[in-house]
Amino acid sequence: MEQIRNVIKNMINISDDEMKNLLSFCFIKKFKKKEILSHPGVIPSEIFFINEGIIRVLVNDPAGDEHTIHFALENQFIADYSCFIQHQPSLYTLQALEAVICVVMPRSVIEWGYRELKQGDKLGRLIAEFYFIYQDNRINNQYIRSPKERYNSITQVFPNIHNRVPQHMIASYLGITPIHLSRLKKEND
Amino acid sequence: MEQIRNVIKNMINISDDEMKNLLSFCFIKKFKKKEILSHPGVIPSEIFFINEGIIRVLVNDPAGDEHTIHFALENQFIADYSCFIQHQPSLYTLQALEAVICVVMPRSVIEWGYRELKQGDKLGRLIAEFYFIYQDNRINNQYIRSPKERYNSITQVFPNIHNRVPQHMIASYLGITPIHLSRLKKEND
DNA sequence: TGAAAATCTAAACATTTGTTAACGCTTTAA
DNA sequence: TTAAAGCGTTAACAAATGTTTAGATTTTCA
Incomplete structure (x- = not known):
């Protein structure tokens, strides 16, 4: 629980007692590569904090196709946070892309x-603000940058992503087909 | 200050004294149609709450073209919240699309x-969560719905928008050209 | 280890969306 | 009140992106 302790300590003032109590309600859980952490249709009952590994968030469109909408890396919190907040059935799937070790924070702990x-x-506010900023940046980029520009700067948001995630999932995240991403890369030379 | 009082009361428990103090630091400001409330390049020093009127948020791309990225309606808070939080120069322009009456909340009040x-x-958390949910929905729609579907459901997010905003700004918000939106509407019949 | 699955690239073609230019209509503002 | 600006539509053409199919290579896992 060392990592989550440090992340929280960096965001708020919290006594050792408070921290001890908070973390006593949490537990470690491991997932194998490709395993699903959270299924759509279920009201999210927990938030995950990633100690090790990488998780992708995906959604299925009405035609049944998968869209990768997010990657979550080490030392980040991840959930279908929107549905978690609203107590609504999740729209997203959370899938481990590598073997994952994470801290589970049940809703009761939150x-x-x-x-x-x-x-x-304040902790809740800072976390919501953090992801708001991330989303704002994403939406902004969608308007003012081309897919190629977004591809070229993706490592600013997801360091080392190219060594950890298949290219077709990156294409999906960018909102283009893998064939098209292949073409754009070729142009880059 | 009746409207903002009600909105805040619906989000948190707040004593009459607290509310009185909070609002004593705020003030009413009016803007004419087309007037700019907030310019890019300036670190945002206030958040606006709209009593009356409609505000659009826009960004200029490197080529100098405008992109409408948001509309803010009555009883909503609006700012370049991302830059406000980060104390960074704003990327966005806030422009009144109608005569606007709003409550100004200076940073010092926040x-x-x-x-x-x-x-x-808690109030800050709920507001950040509210806009997080809005953005999450937007991003999700970008992946799983076509521009046409997004156009057809835009009144769910912005009621009465068609009577208050020129169509080319709606097209811009949707990320398509006005010519293309015109085509899509024709298909709808 | 070896068969099956996943991944990336490529080419040809189809579809979607953008660009430019033009026109008529409405709104704005001097 | 009238000239100018803004707005929405259309058509013809151009550019960007998707679809299908195929093949070569790498990875997975039984």
């Missing part, structure tokens, strides 16, 4: 944190 | 609220 931690709401 | 209000951080 709620306990908001109630009992002095800076619980 | 910071005061986080320090002094019992549920200040």
Whole structure:
């Protein structure tokens, strides 16, 4: 629990007692490569914190095709946070792309944190703000940058992604076909 | 200040004294149609709450073209929130599309609220979560719905938008050209 | 280890979307 | 009140991106 402790400590002031209590409600869980952490249609009951490995978030469109909408890396929180907040059935699938070791924070822990931690709401605010900024940047890029430009700068958001994720998932994340990404790479030379 | 009072009351528990103090730091400001509320390049120093009117958020790409990335309606908070949080020069322009009456919340008020209000951080968390959900939905739609489908459902997000905003700005928001939107509408019949 | 699955690239063709130019209509503002 | 600006549509053409099919290579896992 060393990693999550450090991440939280960097965001809020929290006493050793508070931290001990908070983490006593959490537990470690491991997933094999390709395993599903969270299925669509189920109301999310937990948030994951990644100690090791990489997780992709994907959604299926009405035609049944998969779209990779996000990658989550080490030391990040991940969930279908939108549905988690709204107590709604999840739209997304969370899948381990490598063997994953993560900390599971059940919903009851989050709620306990908001109630009992002095800076619980602040922690929630900072995390929501963090992902808001990430999304804002994404949406902005969608308007002002071409797929090629977005491809060329993807490592700024996901360092080392090219060595950890198949190219066709990156294409999917960029909103283009793998064939088209192949073409764009060729142009780059 | 009746509207903002109601919106805040619906989000958190706040005493009459707290509310009085909070709003005493805020003030009403009016903008004419087409007037700019906030310019790019300036670190945002305030958040606006719209009593009346409609505001569009736009960004200029490197080629100098405008992209409408958001509309803000009555009873909503609006700012370049990402840059506001990060204390960075704004990327966006905020422009009144109608005569606007709004409440201005200076940064000092927000910071005061986080320090002094019992549920200040909770209010911040709920607002950040609200916009996170909005953005998540947008990003999701980008992957699984066509421009035409997004056009057909735009009133779910912006009620009455067609009577308040020129069509070419809606096209811009959807990420397509006005000519193309015109074509899509024709197909709809 | 070896067969099956996954991955990347390529070419040919199809579809979608953008660009330019033109026209009529409405709104704006001097 | 009237000239100018803004708006929505259309057509013809251009560019970007998707689809299908195929083949070569690498990875997976039984």
